[in-house]
Amino acid sequence: MIIDFHTHMFPESIAERTIAKLSECVHKAPETDGTYEGLLKSAREAGIDCSVVLPIATKPSQFRTINEFASRFLEGEVLSFGSLHPTSSDFKAELREIKAMGLKGIKLHPDYQDMYFNDIRYKRVVSYASELGMMISVHAGLDPKCPNDIHCTPRMAAELLDDVRPEKLILAHLGGNQQWDDVERYLVGKNVYLDTGVVFDYIGQEQFLRIMRSHGSDKILFGTDSPWAGQKRFVDVMEEMDMTQEERENVMWKNGDRLLNKKEV
Numbered sequence: 178m179i180i181d182f183h184t185h186m187f188p189e190s191i192a193e194r195t196i197a198k199l200s201e202c203v204h205k206a207p208e209t210d211g212t213y214e215g216l217l218k219s220a221r222e223a224g225i226d227c228s229v230v231l232p233i234a235t236k237p238s239q240f241r242t243i244n245e246f247a248s249r250f251l252e253g254e255v256l257s258f259g260s261l262h263p264t265s266s267d268f269k270a271e272l273r274e275i276k277a278m279g280l281k282g283i284k285l286h287p288d289y290q291d292m293y294f295n296d297i298r299y300k301r302v303v304s305y306a307s308e309l310g311m312m313i314s315v316h317a318g319l320d321p322k323c324p325n326d327i328h329c330t331p332r333m334a335a336e337l338l339d340d341v342r343p344e345k346l347i348l349a350h351l352g353g354n355q356q357w358d359d360v361e362r363y364l365v366g367k368n369v370y371l372d373t374g375v376v377f378d379y380i381g382q383e384q385f386l387r388i389m390r391s392h393g394s395d396k397i398l399f400g401t402d403s404p405w406a407g408q409k410r411f412v413d414v415m416e417e418m419d420m421t422q423e424e425r426e427n428v429m430w431k432n433g434d435r436l437l438n439k440k441e442v
Contacts, residue, residue: 180433181408183314183349183374183400184228186216186255188246196404203321207404216403217254223409229400229433230257231284231314231349237262240271248278256437258282258314262290263298269305281437282312282345287328288320294329295336307343312436314347314372318354331359338367345436347398351376357384365392370432374402377414386419394424398432 187195189212196211209215220228230250232243240261247257259275260283261268275283283306287294294315306313317329331353338346347370352360357380364371365388376385389397401411415429 178430178434179223179225179227179412180399180430180437181220181223181225181228181401181403182347182398182433183372184216184220184230184403184408185211185232185405186213186230187211189213203405205405208407209404211404213250213255219403219408220254223407223412225408225412226254226430227433227437228255228403228408229437230255232257232260233284233286233289234260234262235286235289237265240265244275244278244280247280251279256281258284258312260284261302263292263296263302264290268298268302272302272306272309272311276309276311280311282306282314282347284314284316286316286320288316288322288326290328292328293333295333300337300341303337303343303346304341307341307345310345312345312347313343314349316350316354317348317352318350318356320354327356329353331356331363334369335363335367338364338369342368344368346370347372349374349400349402351380351385351388351397355379357388361388361391370396370398370436372398372400373411373415373428374400375406377411378406382418389420389424389428394420394427395432397428398436399429 192211196207209219244259247259250257259280261271349372352364352371401408
C-alpha cells in the first residue's frame with residue numbers, strides 16, 4: 178500500500194489555465210494536467226492507493242467553491258482536504274463547516290496567503306482546527322512565488338508548535354523546503370509530521386535519512402506535490418533508498434493510514 182499525502186488537482190473548468198499559471202511561477206513543467214482524471218492516472222501508474230489533495234484558499238472569498246469541490250472526494254483513491262484563509266471574519270464557523278462536510282483536514286499556504294506562519298491569526302486557526310480533531314497541512318520553507326521572503330521558516334513553525342501544541346500538524350517539504358539545516362536545528366524531535374513533497378529533487382539522501390531517523394520514521398509522510406513532482410519517480414526513489422522495511426512502510430503508508438483512519442476519542 179502507498180499513500181501520497183501531498184498532491185494537487187483542480188476542477189476541469191479551471192485546471193488548464195491554473196496549471197499554466199502555476200507552471201510559470203514554479204518554473205516547472207507539470208507531471209499531470211491538473212485534473213482528477215490526470216491525478217488518478219498518475220497514481221495508478223505509480224502504484225499509489227490513495228492521493229491526498231491539498232487545495233489552497235488564496236483569499237477568503239474562495240472558501241465556498243474550494244470546499245464544495247473538495248467535499249466530492251471524501252474517500253477512495255483520491256481524498257481531499259479543505260482550506261480557508263486565515264483572515265476570514267469567522268474562521269471558527271468555517272472550520273466547523275469544513276468538518277461537517279466530512280473533510281479530514283485543511284491546507285494552509287503562508288506564501289500564497291501572504292501571512293507569516295507565526296502570526297496570531299494562524300495560531301488561532303491551527304488551535305481551533307486541532308480542537309476539532311482535524312489535520313493541518315502547511316507549506317513550509319522556500320516557495321518559488323517569493324523565494325526571498327519565506328513565510329513559514331522552521332523557526333516560525335517551531336514557535337507555533339510551542340505556543341499551540343497541535344496534535345496533527347503536517348509541515349510540507351520535510352519541514353522547510355531547502356532549509357533543512359534549520360529543520361534539524363529547530364524542528365527535529367518535536368511533535369509534528371513532515372512530508373516529503375518535492376524534497377527528493379533537492380535534498381541529499383544522507384541528510385534525508387538523518388532527518389528521518391533523528392525525527393522518527395513514525396512522523397514522516399510520503400508525499401510528492403504532484404503535479405510538481407512525478408509520483409512514480411518518487412515511489413522509485415523511496416524503493417531504492419537505504420532504509421529498513423519498517424522505516425519504508427512507516428513513511429509510505431502506515432503513518433498516513435493511521436492519520437486518515439484514526440477515530441476520535
